[in-house]
Amino acid sequence: MSNRSEIECWLTDMDGVLVHENHALPGASALLQQWTDLGNPFLVLTNNSIFTPRDLSARLRASGLIVPEESLWTSALATADFCASQVPGGSAFVIGEAGLTTALHEVGFIMTETAPDYVVVGETRNYSFDAITKAIRLIRDGSRFIVTNPDATGPSAEGVLPATGAIAALISKATGREPYVVGKPNPMMFRSALNRIGAHSExxxxxxxxxxxxxxxxxxxxxxTILVMTGISDEAEIRKYPFRPDEILSGVHELLIEGPIETDTL
Structure with a gap:
């Protein structure tokens, strides 16, 4: 696929694409409205598992972006979707916030510390030594190890913070077990997003x-694939990799259609 005119459905990252430090990036609001007006199915994706879709929708609205709850797909939702597909009605011991525990509850999982099917580690700002110790013991006793996303650090106003990947590395070192990571860059997250909106990769x-x-x-x-230069990537970063996106744009404003949007022929 290299022809944008054939695109009917859209997946987009959130931070660095639509928003930056809680401010909408140029063209983001208009692009979301364009997709809505054209009837293009879309999902806004994030590796952050802390917040529920309702929380994220409210945060985006405060930034001037209208994204309904059903148009948000988080690594927590993708993780819950994966776990439920493997062990319907299963159980989990969770290190994470409301976004993750809510997603697991909604697919019928039970939260337990007694021989859970999975130990699931997600993003949190309140990592507990006791909880990490419990996770290590459960994994050593046979619970399977799942991580929502591999990010080792996250941003804050004071500087970087240890994130999911860093805690997962600690648990892996203590157990000798590597986790299955559901979020990006695992294409599993994209496949589950495609299923969510009934889209096809083509x-x-x-x-x-x-x-x-x-x-x-x-x-x-x-x-x-479309890389926008409003986040962390620059030309030097792009040159490091052996693969290339189909398009490189300065920002999402370049995806806007000029003039009135025709919908009566769709």
Whole structure:
């Protein structure tokens, strides 16, 4: 796929693509409205598992972006979807926030500390030594190890914070077990997103700002890939990788259609 005119469905990353530090990026609001007016199915994706879709929808609205709850797909939702597909009505011991526990509850999982099917680690700002110790013991006793996303650090106003990947590495070192990571760059997250909106890879695009997650996962999922330069990537970063996105744009404003949007022929 290299022809944007054939795209009917859209997946897009959130931070660095639509928003930056809680401010909408140029063209983001208009692009979301364009997709809505044209009837293009879309999902806004994030590797952050802390917040529920309702929380994220409210945060985006405060930034001037209208994204309904049903148009948000988080690594927590993708993880819950994966776990339920493997062990319907299963159980889990969770290190994470409301976004993750709510997603697991909604697919019928039980939260337990007694021989759970899975130990699931997600993003949190309140990592507990006791909880990490419990996770290590459960995994050593046979529970399977799942991680929502591989990010080792996250941003804050004071500087970087240890994130899911860092805690997962600690648990892996203590157990000798590597986790299955559901979120980007695993294309599993994109495939579950495609299923969510009834889309096919042949006519779906992925917009992202990271070569190492958004673009590589999009390529592996068979999507049309678009890298925008409003996030962390620059020309030097792009040159590091052996693969290339289908398109490189300065920002999502370049995806706007000029003039009135015709819908009566769709």
């Amino acid at each position: 006519n779906t695009a992925m917009i992202g700002d990271r070569m190492d997650t958004d673009i590589v996962a999009g390529i592996e999922a068979g999507l049309h």
